[in-house]
Amino acid sequence: MNMNSLKGEHVHKRNAVCILGTGDFGRSLGMRLIKAGYPVIFGSRNPKNSALLPGGAEVFTHADALKRSQIIFLAVHRENYDFLQPLCDLFDGKVLVDVSNNLKINQYRESNAAYLSQLVPKAIVVKGFNTVSAWALQSGNLDANSQVFVCGEDGEAKHLVMDIARSIGLTPLDQGSLLAANEVENYPLQLFPMWRLPFIITAGLTVLIYLYCLVTDVINPYVTKQVDDSYRIVVSIPNRVFPIVSLILLGLVYLPGVMAAFLQLYRGTKYKRFPNWLDRWMLCRKQLGLVALAFAFLHVFYTLIIPIRYSVRWKWMQYTIKESKKNQTAEYNQWWFWSVDLYLAMGIVGFGLFVLLGITSLPSVSNAVNWREFQFVQSKLGHVTLLLCTAHVFVYGSNRFLDISRYKWGLPLPYMLSLVIPCIVLVLKLILITPCVDSKITRIRDRSHGRRSE
Numbered sequence: 001m002n003m004n005s006l007k008g009e010h011v012h013k014r015n016a017v018c019i020l021g022t023g024d025f026g027r028s029l030g031m032r033l034i035k036a037g038y039p040v041i042f043g044s045r046n047p048k049n050s051a052l053l054p055g056g057a058e059v060f061t062h063a064d065a066l067k068r069s070q071i072i073f074l075a076v077h078r079e080n081y082d083f084l085q086p087l088c089d090l091f092d093g094k095v096l097v098d099v100s101n102n103l104k105i106n107q108y109r110e111s112n113a114a115y116l117s118q119l120v121p122k123a124i125v126v127k128g129f130n131t132v133s134a135w136a137l138q139s140g141n142l143d144a145n146s147q148v149f150v151c152g153e154d155g156e157a158k159h160l161v162m163d164i165a166r167s168i169g170l171t172p173l174d175q176g177s178l179l180a181a182n183e184v185e186n187y188p189l190q191l192f193p194m195w196r197l198p199f200i201i202t203a204g205l206t207v208l209i210y211l212y213c214l215v216t217d218v219i220n221p222y223v224t225k226q227v228d229d230s231y232r233i234v235v236s237i238p239n240r241v242f243p244i245v246s247l248i249l250l251g252l253v254y255l256p257g258v259m260a261a262f263l264q265l266y267r268g269t270k271y272k273r274f275p276n277w278l279d280r281w282m283l284c285r286k287q288l289g290l291v292a293l294a295f296a297f298l299h300v301f302y303t304l305i306i307p308i309r310y311s312v313r314w315k316w317m318q319y320t321i322k323e324s325k326k327n328q329t330a331e332y333n334q335w336w337f338w339s340v341d342l343y344l345a346m347g348i349v350g351f352g353l354f355v356l357l358g359i360t361s362l363p364s365v366s367n368a369v370n371w372r373e374f375q376f377v378q379s380k381l382g383h384v385t386l387l388l389c390t391a392h393v394f395v396y397g398s399n400r401f402l403d404i405s406r407y408k409w410g411l412p413l414p415y416m417l418s419l420v421i422p423c424i425v426l427v428l429k430l431i432l433i434t435p436c437v438d439s440k441i442t443r444i445r446d447r448s449h450g451r452r453s454e
């Protein structure tokens, strides 16, 4: 009894929220709102037919529901909005939230929210919530995508809607005026918007380098010497492709950053927009980095199994037998011992830092460090990681470059290619951190600040 009256008191603090439409989205949103302590009033075409509604909610006809609340969520598809027209006067000065999505990008000439505000001119229309699914609301599984974009003409109305979003565990992001509604409505229809470019780059590089290695390692020996090395298809070649693609991608993560710094240096200000392609590139750096990390993981696992591969053990055995037949042992080669240990050590440390970079890019971790710490890890540690990984590949490759006879068919092109971008990044970064250039950049930023505060 006591509990009930407490609950009742709590409920009274929140304003009633009206939801028009008792479909999947309306019900899920209603359930979350009730859990957060909002009185929820549904408006439905058949108020009597409402067995599935969340407990604690009331349900009325559209008109009756509208009269009972100042804020209304419209959980109905755009195609059915015309039922609102006769109810137009009941919306006077009320906040009307459009949560609708379309089936295709730019399906209609004007956004659903703009259409709604023409249909119900007396309401204050706010767009929002369309990026969360009914399922996510219902299961409470909001960690992955708790972001909701909110836009509208009226700042106060937007704040009201954003407060509601926050109180049910969502993260609202103000996107500006109702003109942004088009973009907000298109967002959920894009398939992995941030992943498309990284995916295309990765797939392209992987296929090209794999095919190149296939020709040099399998097809060429077969054609010229009738040697069947086809077993290399499953481990040897992939374990060449993974590190190469990983290193190129890691280079691509840090290349736009140094390019942007040089652009600022050249323009003499940081308050000018970057070209579009550079912006897009910067925005998918995290995705590029995560794919690079996945490939680095594969390279590590493929490398760990080398000693148990039969082909490798067979070759060691043959070598030992050959040496013993000749009654000699290989010479003691300090340089070899050193270089192998060196590239292994750099690989291990580089990989460790790489994993650290990956972990700090997780939202739950990056939320726990402040901006400076994040910047330090992602930029400073990132470039050190790139340096170590590049050195790892370089020392590993130079062992083999010295023995050109191993490459009877062309030079190890993919190896060299993998070093190009990281080396460019590292050289540019080196220039950027020289005291002379560094102070120039600091001056540009200070001057720009001054201009701004004037």
Ligand SMILES: NC(=O)C1=CN([C@@H]2O[C@H](COP(=O)(O)OP(=O)(O)OC[C@H]3O[C@@H](n4cnc5c(N)ncnc54)[C@H](OP(=O)(O)O)[C@@H]3O)[C@@H](O)[C@H]2O)C=CC1
Binding pocket: 020, 021, 022, 023, 024, 025, 026, 043, 044, 045, 046, 074, 075, 076, 077, 078, 080, 083, 099, 100, 101, 102, 129, 130, 131, 132, 133, 134, 135
């Ligand atoms: N499902 C989801 O995951 C998401 C949905 N949305 C958006 O939410 C809105 C609702 O989607 P959802 O709940 O999935 O759809 P449903 O089809 O499940 O529900 C739509 C509801 O609209 C009402 N309705 C249907 N036809 C009419 C009509 N002619 N006139 C008046 N009311 C009508 C009905 O409620 P009643 O019978 O009570 O009148 C119906 O239950 C859509 O705009 C959708 O784009 C946005 C994000 C995610």
Ligand SMILES: [Fe+3]
Binding pocket: 243, 299, 347, 392, 396
């Ligand atoms: Fe390696």
